[in-house]
Structure formats: structure tokens, C-alpha cells
Amino acid sequence: MGKTSRLKELAFVSSFVSIVDDRSVIVENVRKIIECNEVCAAICANGFIIRIWGSDLSLSNYDTAVIEVTGRINSIELTKERAEIRRI
């Protein structure tokens, strides 16, 4: 593990994804919301983009940097964050 990742681990900036059945996904340490519609919700967290695909999706945020996505979840994608998305 590199020094950067170790520092990140100590500073608690990692994002945590909790999945409850196929109805709820809780993501902690979120940086921003990129997209949120009924079919797809995209969230940027710790250098990754977490895309959640499903139907009747809705987002809720209960605290700073915590988001819950509820609805019928089909899949979750994790992709590396690209530079231009940071501008949103």
C-alpha cells in the first residue's frame, strides 16, 4: 500500500458503500452528485464514480457526505473519475 493510500486511510476519506438487498444503497464520504434520475444515479466519491442502475430510484442525503439511493437496484458500477467531471 502506497503512502498516499495510507494517508487517505488514516484521514478517513475512503468512501463506503453499503447495499441492503436490492432496494437501498448507502454511500458514505460522497464528494458530489453527478446525476440523479429514476434510472441511474451517479455519485462521485474518493476518485471513483459510483453509478447505480435500476428503476424508480430516488436519492436522499441525511448528513454531510452521506447519500442513500432507494428504489429497485439492478447494478452498481465503479469507474475511475475523469478530470472533466470534476468541473461539475
Add this chain to the structure above:
Amino acid sequence: MKLFSSLQKFIVTGKDRLKLLNRLLDKGIMCQEIVEKNESICFEALNRDKKAVFALASDLDCKLTSDNIASLSGVLKKSLIHCGFVIGLLMSIALAFLLNGTILQIKIETDNEDARRHILSVLDENGVHILSFYKDFDMIKLERELKTKVDEISWAGISIHGSTMVIDTLDYIPPPESDNKRMPCNVVAEYDCVIEKCEVYEGTLSVCIGSGVRAGDVIISGKGEKTITKKEKDKVSEIHIPTYTRASGKVYGQFSKTAGFFFPYEEYVNTYTGKQKNVSFLDVFDVSIPLFYGRVSGDYTVTSKTRPLVVLGKELPISIKDVCYSEYVSALNTYTDKQIDEKIDVTLKNYEESFLKGFEMRDKKMNINRTDKGVYVNAEYTLYGEIGAQSDIYVKKS
């Protein structure tokens, strides 16, 4: 309708709608049901964060609208404007809670007014009245009290219907008069009177209706005679044998009764001063040992209460006697004519109620004689009523 929520529904349109969402996320403003539809984002946030949301959206290129979501708290807030209704409703609930188990009405099932008054006074003695809690009372004990203390009823039953106490009663029917004595007797007059009516049940009527009799005269005689025919050697003889019976009947007559009273203008009356002295004595067998110093002197009325020592359920001949001395003074009271007249009325009324009850007062004559010392009152009553009384006959044994 979401209960107890005070949420606002926001719709944001425009280029910077996602930026607003991210600003809300950074500020930690709670949002839920965030959905993007047709280039507008809908979300719900708390009412209290409405200003903060609008403030965050103020410098962004987006249009933000909000709408109230129906909730119970919103309805309650609106109803607070009509606070009288809310206060009235709360007071009704509180009253219903407080009055639950309270007696609001006492219904007595009887036509007898005397019985009704006595029942209410017995209930009052036991602390039962309007607004008292019926669970504080033992109903069986109350029923027993009513049966023993109210003479006009023979049975009482208490039941509770909601907040009404219903008392069912059965009137007392006095048993018929009966005479269990077997001694022969006459019915004699109790007063000097004129006989007006007579009902003979047993015996022989000795006087005529309308005749005057003296006190002690026999009206219905218990003595009779039986004739037995005896045949002896062709000779028929009659033997008269006296018979005795227990004479009974009702004799009504008119008689007069006189009562005299004296009301002095001045009399000594004992008046309590209010000063009391409480002392104790130790009673050992017949000896009373005072447990105080000094002597009690003066005019006092005395009330005492003895508290015996009880060991293992047995009373010992050792007790503490608590004595209360209430001081009084004799004061000379002077009465005016008006006060004397009032006293006369009260005294005569008491006399009539106590001694002339059961007789019909046909006439009343009053002779008032005022002297220097006081007033002499002579009341002569002409009364009508039952004047017969049974008087035993003692037969000599032959």
C-alpha cells in the same frame, strides 16, 4: 399525509440544478426523494431549511420553487390559529379523564320524601356526594348502613351506571300488630273523654258510643259468662261460669289536656367561655393517679375518654384517662317580651311535636298571664284520638 413531518417540496430547474444539489450536500442540509425528471430535480427538505435552500440557490443559474407538503403538524399549526377550538378540545379530554369514575348524579328510587332525605344524610355521613369518586367507597358497607340507619326502607341496593349512582329501595312495611300475651285483660280509658268511635276485636263493649268515661273506666270488658245447663234427677239447673278473655279493640274519643309553662324574664344561663383544660390520669384498678400538677377549680363540664392498655389482645386494669374540662360561667340573661313570645312559640311547638303526636288537635286555648317575674302560659288542648289501653285482669285461683 406524512405524519409529524414538516417538509417542503422543492423543484429546481435550470443549468445549475446539480450544483445546487451538491451545495446542499456540502452544507449537510437534509434532503430526500431527490429525483431528476424532465430536466428538473425534485426533492423534499425540512421547512426550517427553506430559507437556507433559497439562499444557496440565490446566486445560481436556476429557478427554485417550493410547495408545502400536507402533514399533521401543518394542520395542527393552522388549527392553532383557531386556538379556542383546540383548547376546548383539550379541556374536554381532560375533563372526561378527570370525571371518569366520579359521581355526577345520585338517583334514589323511592316515592317517600322522608326516606330520600334520610338516605342522602346517611350517604353524606359516609362522604358520598356529587363529585366524589365511587371507587373510594365500599358499596356493600354503604348498603348495610342504609338498611340499618334508614327506618323507612327495608332493603337498599346501590349500583353505578356511568356516572350515576342508583339506589334501589324497598319500602318498609310495618308488621301487623300482634298480641302474644295470654293474660285476660280489659280495655280501659286512658283519659277522661267522650267516646266517639269504637272497634271491638275481642271482648264485650261496656259503654255506649257517645258516653263520657273517666280515666280507668272499662270500655271493652274481658269478663264474660257462660251458662251450662245441668240435668240432675229430672231437675234442670243452669250454672253460670265466668269466662275471661283478652279484650282488644280501638277506642277513639275526645279529651282535653292542659299544659302549663313558665318563662322568667331573668334567668341564669350557663355559657361556655371557650377555655378548656386537658389533663390525664393513670387509672390502676380503682385508683386514679393524676399525671399533672395543680388543681382544676371553677365551673367546668367534664368529658373523659379512657384508653386501656391492651397486651396480647387482653385488656389490663391499667388505663390512661384523658379528661377535658370545659369552663362555663353563669350569666344572668334578661329577656324582652318579644324574646319571651318567641320562646313560648318554640316551647309549645316542641311540646306538641313530642307529646301530642298521634292525636288530632281540634282546639287550642292559650291563657297567657304576664307578671313581674315572668310569663305563665296555660295551654288547653282538645284532642281526638285513640284513648284505649289494655289493663290485665288478675283472676284469683279458686
